[in-house]
Amino acid sequence: MPSLLLTQQLASHGLFHVHVRATGGLHIDDHHTNEDVALAIGTALLKALGERKGINRFGNFTAPLDEALIRVSLIYLVDHILATNLEIPTQRVGTYDTQLVEHFFQSLVNTSGMTLHTRQLAGKNSHHIIEATFKAFARALRQATESDPRRGGTIPRKSLERSKIWLGRIYIMRKQV
Numbered sequence: 001m002p003s004l005l006l007t008q009q010l011a012s013h014g015l016f017h018v019h020v021r022a023t024g025g026l027h028i029d030d031h032h033t034n035e036d037v038a039l040a041i042g043t044a045l046l047k048a049l050g051e052r053k054g055i056n057r058f059g060n061f062t063a064p065l066d067e068a069l070i071r072v073s074l075i076y077l078v079d080h081i082l083a084t085n086l087e088i089p090t091q092r093v094g095t096y097d098t099q100l101v102e103h104f105f106q107s108l109v110n111t112s113g114m115t116l117h118t119r120q121l122a123g124k125n126s127h128h129i130i131e132a133t134f135k136a137f138a139r140a141l142r143q144a145t146e147s148d149p150r151r152g153g154t155i156p157r158k159s160l161e162r163s164k165i166w167l168g169r170i171y172i173m174r175k176q177v
Helices: 002-012 031-049 099-112 126-145
Strands: 016-020 058-065 068-076 081-084 114-122 165-167 170-174
Touching: 002 016, 002 031, 002 126, 016 031, 031 099, 031 126, 058 126, 068 126, 081 099, 099 114, 099 126, 114 126
Parallel strands: 081 114
Antiparallel strands: 016 170, 058 068, 068 114, 165 170
């Protein structure tokens, strides 16, 4: 669920073209596919952003979804830290193990060069909490990776705005606005 949900949210709310083709151990469980997709997306973002010159580097967004309210803040630095307080009340949403949400973000953070904070400000419905988290993440990532000419430097030649990044089976490209 999160791998598919995140790619949909990156496309819709982050304004990225995202194509993921994941095969493997889904018949066993979601854990390794969830992790592999997150590691690949994180690595693709890290490579695409290069030295991070010319982008905002900071992103912050608060997303409401029914009773849930989630704030995501991130910065692109050298560190890769995840700080989260998500309290997902059920162990499963459908067949998906909800513990994998935090693991997804930890895997993404480990390879992306970002520090990521997720804060649950309200929410009782597991699905709403998870979906609002991915939407807020997509919007915060969009802010952080957008061009800011006042920052000096230029966006790397192989930037999210102008190139296609293939990494394993992950394809990410910034949508033209």
